[in-house]
Amino acid sequence: MADTYDILVIGGGPGGYVAAIRAAQLGFKTAVVEREHLGGICLNWGCIPTKALLRSAEIFHYAENAQNYGLKIEKPSFEMEAVVKRSRQVSGQLCGGVGYLMKKNKIDVIWGEAKLTKAGKGGPVEVTVGKSKKPVVEPQNPVPKGTLGEGTYKSKHVIVATGARPRVLPGIEPDGDRIWTYFEAMKPKAMPKSLIVMGSGAIGIEFASFYRTMGADVTVVELLPQIMPVEDAEIAKIARKQFEKQGLKILTDAKVAKVEKGRDGVTVSVETKGGKSETLKAERLISAVGVQGNIEGLGLEELGVETERGCIKIDGFGKTNVEGIYAIGDVAGPPMLAHKAEHEGTICVEKIKGMDVHPMKKTEIPGCTYCQPQVASVGLTEAKAKEAGHEVKVGRFTFNGNGKAIALGEPEGMAKTIFDAKTGELLGAHLVGAEVTELIQGFVIAMGLETTEEELIHTCFPHPTLSETMHESVLDAYGKVIHL
Structure with a gap:
């Protein structure tokens, strides 16, 4: 050869x-x-095996809440090995x-x-x-x-x-047993009863969402004031509210100072805002502090x-x-x-x-996080747009005003659009809610084509679809929202 x-x-x-x-x-x-x-x-x-795990968690979630859809399923369970x-x-x-x-x-x-x-x-x-x-x-x-x-x-x-x-922090080196990276978190031999996730970026939040949905007691520790730090603050706030509603514990402005491994798990010393300290215990710790x-x-x-x-x-x-x-x-x-x-x-x-x-x-590169609820975005956040000197028009539309979202039983979410007030240029789009990772490409295409608010306002979106939330958020930015 x-x-x-x-x-x-x-x-x-x-x-x-x-x-x-x-x-x-x-x-x-x-x-x-x-x-x-x-x-x-x-x-x-x-990307791929985590989405397969999250799909199993999603099905399990629906099975546990079947009564919300008029269905009856007796005590759903799972086999981690099969998942x-x-x-x-x-x-x-x-x-x-x-x-x-x-x-x-x-x-x-x-x-x-x-x-x-x-x-x-x-x-x-x-x-x-x-x-x-x-x-x-x-x-x-x-x-x-x-x-x-x-x-x-x-x-x-x-x-x-x-x-x-995976990035490794000194003193918190993964050992494949008590301290995991995404490699070990992807193939657990058994479902841990409790775990701590260090870092709330896409990797950390996806694993936190998976393990919490499957029944584990999960705590997320984030160094910065906001979870999912790269996302728009308003979107991250909505996501956090939903995570906590599901039982996920979240500590922000918090630093993992020390991790001690024991026979039955890990003991984690966390320094919180104002110099306070807190001690957490769990069977496993997932290090998700970037790559x-x-x-x-x-x-x-x-x-x-x-x-x-x-x-x-x-x-x-x-x-x-x-x-x-x-x-x-x-x-x-x-x-x-x-x-x-x-x-x-x-x-x-x-x-x-x-x-x-x-x-x-x-x-113009979209970002997607496949947690429950999903989060997706492209372009500048509202804060970044203002920092860049733009005078902005911001539109919002909540999923509880969308017929498809209500029919799906997923009324929690929001579509947010950010435009340059002078030119109508779409600067950014941010979504949280059901299937938003499939919706974001519409805004990516719009930005690539240098679409202004006028073209988006006069685009006919199909009904009933979740994509209508995208249209309504654009309308809202210009005082024309219909269903809110």
Whole structure:
């Protein structure tokens, strides 16, 4: 097999495999280097398996509240082993699908760990299989016999897409037993009766929501004054109210100062606002304090590739300061989201091809959290819009005025839109409630098309749908709301 490529991608996660497929479509001879499993963290330990777990929790929630829909179900229960098994099967199916796409697009998959050994176009990439980090693939997706592995490969362009890993705080290092990261939280051997979640970003809140719905006593500890810190304050407040109504305990302005592991669980010392302290006890603690880019061991420092805050520094097209080396996805900085990585990969490859493409607009990247209720957003929060100097018009519409939401038995929620008062430009949209992660794309498209309030006001939304809350929030911003 030939060992020279037009484009070689290091990392087979969402950013990496999408970049590789697009490269192959454009006629580039392409390869992907992957050390563990195609699909990366997203398909194996992140986006996909967590959604499978959350779906099981959602069904369990409906079963427990069947009487609210005129139905009768006697004492619903679950088997954690079966819940986890389903999640892993979903993950395995999709990972197998990525392998099929590599074969379909004639992309070579090289199994091992890659290191750049020379700067500039055509520089060799060494691939090794270490004893401690040999490829580990899900049983249902074994490495095919005869595939490429350890060796030296050359490529005109190298795209680094090595993703990220859980951030570890000194003194609170995960041990896989009492202190978990999302790896362990994804595959519990049994349902813990109690747990503490450190961090209230998307990962922390999703696991808190899952375990609480399944019956665990859950406490969330957040360092900042607001849970889900990147979200609009008003939306986060509504979400918090619903979480607490479900029995989730939340401490904000609180720092985990010390964690002591014992035979039966963990004892956590928490410092709260005003210098007060509190002691919490639980069977497990989930550390969800963010992630950090996988930049080590790639040869970047030796080649002079610039990094910033633990991530590779790039321009709007994935290009680094070193000719022929690019970076996309989590390793290239926030927001660390799979769909951002995919889009970044496509932009990077098309730019290499010489196509007329626009740089990534981070303000148009949506964020979604699949808790109960769901949260989704795009663009500026109200506070950020004002900080940027905009005079704003803000529209709000609550789900209790929407017929579909009431029929679903999900009347708690809100759609919020933020416009520039002078131009009518849509600056941001923020939603909390049922299925809002499916609704947000409407506002993403609107922002991408530079839609103003006038087009949105005169758009005919279908009835009865949850999407009508989006329309009504726009109407509300301009004093035209109908159902409120």
